[in-house]
Amino acid sequence: MAGKSIFIDTTRCIACRGCQIACKNWNRNGASATRNQGSHQNPPDLDANTFKLVRFNEVETDGKPGWYFFPDQCRHCLEPPCKDIAAGYVDEPVIQDEATGAVVFTAGIKGAPFDEIRSSCPYNIPRQNAQFQAVKCTMCIDRISAGLKPACVKTCPTGAMNFGERAEILKLANERLAGLKAKYPKAQLLDADQVRVIYLVADDPGKYHKNAVASLSRNTGKVA
Ligand code: SF4
Numbered sequence: 001m002a003g004k005s006i007f008i009d010t011t012r013c014i015a016c017r018g019c020q021i022a023c024k025n026w027n028r029n030g031a032s033a034t035r036n037q038g039s040h041q042n043p044p045d046l047d048a049n050t051f052k053l054v055r056f057n058e059v060e061t062d063g064k065p066g067w068y069f070f071p072d073q074c075r076h077c078l079e080p081p082c083k084d085i086a087a088g089y090v091d092e093p094v095i096q097d098e099a100t101g102a103v104v105f106t107a108g109i110k111g112a113p114f115d116e117i118r119s120s121c122p123y124n125i126p127r128q129n130a131q132f133q134a135v136k137c138t139m140c141i142d143r144i145s146a147g148l149k150p151a152c153v154k155t156c157p158t159g160a161m162n163f164g165e166r167a168e169i170l171k172l173a174n175e176r177l178a179g180l181k182a183k184y185p186k187a188q189l190l191d192a193d194q195v196r197v198i199y200l201v202a203d204d205p206g207k208y209h210k211n212a213v214a215s216l217s218r219n220t221g222k223v224a
């Protein structure tokens with residue numbers, strides 16, 4: 001499988017939110033009006049201005065509280081359900097870039113019902129902007145087509161975000177997983193054979209986010 005991939009090693013994420021802000025900056029997305037909801041997660045969810053969101057999940061282990069960080073974004077599925085659903089309404093509403101594999105919404109996606117696009121996504125990613133257009137991460141298609149890294153990867157200070165050829169990224173992810181297994185027996189890669197954005201988590205995926213893996217949401221049709 002050619003093309004590019006992103007590897008997100010959550011064990012190296014310190015939740016600095018540099019990736020979240022770099023994404024906003026590159027896409028010229030403004031701030032979202034929010035209020036304190038008792039969590040450092042801000043805004044509370046992905047939205048039309050936030051294609052990448054660092055999720056903060058509070059988890060108690062052996063009576064001690066801790067944070068599980070999950071920089072959430074479009075997974076750039078190898079066989080994207082959003083593309084299949086939208087294609088039933090208009091021509092070429094979603095493209096899969098031949099060179100990179102990036103899944104990109106075109107202006108034509110406005111012709112497909114947003115609710116169906118969103119509920120087709122096993123990771124609950126697409127959001128709708130003020131112009132009624134479905135929006136999400138593009139893998140920085142403009143940057144990567146010019147040989148640059150996605151803005152989020154370029155910004156990450158810890159090595160949590162990695163980008164490259166899919167084969168190299170899979171190798172890196174599997175090596176990192178093997179190195180962590182002794183310390184974290186539940187460590188795993190999430191849906192690595194189905195997506196281009198591959199997460200490594202150290203514990204049960206559901207402790208990080210309810211839509212961390214496709215199987216957590218695929219059969220429920222939930223879009224909450
Ligand atoms: S994660 Fe969702 S929005 Fe992204 S390519 Fe897959 S189905 Fe489409």
Ligand code: SF4
Pocket residue numbers: 012013014015016017018019020054071155156157158159160161
């Ligand atoms: S920039 Fe890196 S360390 Fe900071 S929140 Fe994003 S993934 Fe985590």
